Amino acid sequence: MAANTEQEQRRRLLAVATRFPLPSGCRFSYGTAGFRADGATMAPAVCRAGILAALRSVKLAGAAVGIVITASHNPVADNGVKIADPDGGMMAQHWEPFADALANAPDPDALLHLVLQFVKDESIPLGGQDTAQVLLGRDTRPTGGYLLDAALQGINAIIGARAIDMGILTTPQLHWMVRSKNKGIKASESDYFTQLIDSFRRMLELVPKGKGGDEFTKKLFVDGANGIGGLKLEQIKAELSDLDVIVRNSGKEGEGILNHMCGADFVQKERVTPHGFSPEDVGVRCASLDGDADRLVYFHVSSASDNRVDLVDGDKILSLFALFIREQLDFINNNGDQANKPLPARLGIVQTAYANGASTQFLKSLGLEVVFTPTGVKYLHRKALEYDIGIYFEANGHGTVVFSEDFISQLEAVSNELSSHADTGSARYHAAMRLLAASQLINQAVGDALSGLLLVEAILLYKGWSFQNWCGLYSDLPSRQLKVKVMDRSAIVTTNAETKVSQPTALQELIDMETANYAQGRCFVRPSGTEDVVRVYAEASTQVEADSLAKSVAHHVERLLG
Ligand SMILES: CC(=O)N[C@H]1[C@@H](OP(=O)(O)O)O[C@H](CO)[C@@H](O)[C@@H]1O
Numbered sequence: 001m002a003a004n005t006e007q008e009q010r011r012r013l014l015a016v017a018t019r020f021p022l023p024s025g026c027r028f029s030y031g032t033a034g035f036r037a038d039g040a041t042m043a044p045a046v047c048r049a050g051i052l053a054a055l056r057s058v059k060l061a062g063a064a065v066g067i068v069i070t071a072s073h074n075p076v077a078d079n080g081v082k083i084a085d086p087d088g089g090m091m092a093q094h095w096e097p098f099a100d101a102l103a104n105a106p107d108p109d110a111l112l113h114l115v116l117q118f119v120k121d122e123s124i125p126l127g128g129q130d131t132a133q134v135l136l137g138r139d140t141r142p143t144g145g146y147l148l149d150a151a152l153q154g155i156n157a158i159i160g161a162r163a164i165d166m167g168i169l170t171t172p173q174l175h176w177m178v179r180s181k182n183k184g185i186k187a188s189e190s191d192y193f194t195q196l197i198d199s200f201r202r203m204l205e206l207v208p209k210g211k212g213g214d215e216f217t218k219k220l221f222v223d224g225a226n227g228i229g230g231l232k233l234e235q236i237k238a239e240l241s242d243l244d245v246i247v248r249n250s251g252k253e254g255e256g257i258l259n260h261m262c263g264a265d266f267v268q269k270e271r272v273t274p275h276g277f278s279p280e281d282v283g284v285r286c287a288s289l290d291g292d293a294d295r296l297v298y299f300h301v302s303s304a305s306d307n308r309v310d311l312v313d314g315d316k317i318l319s320l321f322a323l324f325i326r327e328q329l330d331f332i333n334n335n336g337d338q339a340n341k342p343l344p345a346r347l348g349i350v351q352t353a354y355a356n357g358a359s360t361q362f363l364k365s366l367g368l369e370v371v372f373t374p375t376g377v378k379y380l381h382r383k384a385l386e387y388d389i390g391i392y393f394e395a396n397g398h399g400t401v402v403f404s405e406d407f408i409s410q411l412e413a414v415s416n417e418l419s420s421h422a423d424t425g426s427a428r429y430h431a432a433m434r435l436l437a438a439s440q441l442i443n444q445a446v447g448d449a450l451s452g453l454l455l456v457e458a459i460l461l462y463k464g465w466s467f468q469n470w471c472g473l474y475s476d477l478p479s480r481q482l483k484v485k486v487m488d489r490s491a492i493v494t495t496n497a498e499t500k501v502s503q504p505t506a507l508q509e510l511i512d513m514e515t516a517n518y519a520q521g522r523c524f525v526r527p528s529g530t531e532d533v534v535r536v537y538a539e540a541s542t543q544v545e546a547d548s549l550a551k552s553v554a555h556h557v558e559r560l561l562g
């Protein structure tokens with residue numbers, strides 16, 4: 001770098017760090033979901049995330065990187081920031097320690113020193129023209145605008161970096177845009193909507209006439225968590241033929257508070273109707289999104305006499321997707337016609353320890369390959385990419401289906417060959433076209449409640465299934481989750497995708513001893529990656545037993561680590 005450019009770079013970094021001093025006592029950790037805190041205290045961390053994203057883009061030869069300003073399903077006063085890598089996925093983990101150090105640099109000199117050292121260690125070529133581009137998106141939180149400004153100032157502190165504000169978006173939209181831009185595909189919001197609407201329409205065109213039952217009904221109530229997902233769904237719902245979507249908690253002015261008594265996290269944890277729904281909704285298929293629309297669950301109001309719901313969580317959404325995809329692969333490969341070359345496909349199902357044991361058993365009983373990763377979508381997504389088709393979901397409703405490029409090319413070759421032989425009426429052709437449409441519909445970058453919802457709806461319609469048909473695939477085992485406050489949660493170290501505690505060793509022995517007392521008992525504990533708590537999860541054959549197992553293990557955690 002020329003001496004005067006280097007001076008200018010130093011000046012800009014010192015200036016921006018001076019403008020956003022770190023309040024004393026603040027400590028940020030990038031964790032599983034980026035930095036999160038009370039929105040009013042987030043500006044220094046967000047500004048530094050801007051610096052970080054710009055550096056990441058310079059490092060990756062100017063590929064577009066993303067910044068999302070959101071705190072997802074958390075209360076409206078919270079906010080947060082996370083970075084998307086050029087493939088649209090989460091920022092590479094080996095940059096997280098630098099992210100932490102940068103966010104916690106105590107003063108401008110320390111920040112400058114850190115950046116210069118990191119730039120040297122990582123050989124990041126600072127000082128050029130047009131060397132970085134960062135796309136920014138934010139949700140509907142009131143602190144979003146002010147934090148966007150902090151991020152812009154951070155980005156602009158790196159010479160040659162260009163910030164592109166994409167506006168108020170769902171988290172998955174921004175990830176999709178980053179991925180599309182780097183693939184050279186059109187990447188605006190209207191391109192995103194067009195892709196969703198067109199591929200959904202193609203899925204519906206491929207529903208065989210008179211197939212399956214006729215239990216499917218068009219009506220769908222959607223709880224938008226008073227966030228961005230409801231607003232976006234309002235924008236496109238008129239174009240979703242065959243669906244009659246009614247959005248509640250839509251995010252429109254005055255309808256309610258973001259994530260308050262509503263949204264996917266609330267419904268999944270509390271198992272009661274969200275705000276705005278009532279026993280009068282018995283019988284209607286309902287879906288719930290979280291505040292930034294990257295989680296999706298479905299529910300049914302159980303009875304007209306109370307507010308409990310029958311829940312379809314991420315595990316059951318995953319099961320529906322797995323059934324559908326397996327069926328299409330079977331059409332392609334087992335149609336008894338020897339003339340057709342088979343299309344070998346590795347289909348992988350990825351879950352975490354929080355997946356209900358009944359779902360894992362169901363999936364394995366279908367002969368599917370099920371693997372486990374630690375909690376956090378970055379782990380699940382990466383594992384799913386190892387397959388031709390990888391389906392992953394967290395029980396809380398975050399997940400997607402990823403298709404390898406090689407497999408997509410093979411599907412295209414199959415469909416081209418069949419259409420060149422005027423064989424477009426065959427089950428094989430239709431199955432290939434359905435998988436191609438599904439790969440367009442479902443977000444390839446991250447879990448996306450809007451695209452997930454449309455894939456669910458298309459599959460239910462294809463199968464002619466009601467909510468009950470779907471919900472009845474298997475019965476969830478009763479489970480209980482508890483949080484335990486301890487002195488230092490990092491004292492717990494886990495192994496085997498977090499299903500076993502390796503330290504302290506006495507704890508695992510106690511968990512084993514307690515679990516042995518319960519029929520179908522399963523229990524694990526792990527330190528949360530997003531909250532200062534230890535989480536305890538237990539499953540057993542009855543709710544009373546699951547509660548009791550969780551409670552006894554929570555006691556042991558308190559006693560050993562309290
Ligand atoms: C049990 C649970 O739901 N854990 C959530 C929660 O992580 P914890 O590390 O458990 O705090 O937040 C993560 C980010 O949103 C999400 O990926 C994960 O599934």
Ligand SMILES: [Mg+2]
Binds near residue numbers: 290292
């Ligand atoms: Mg979310």
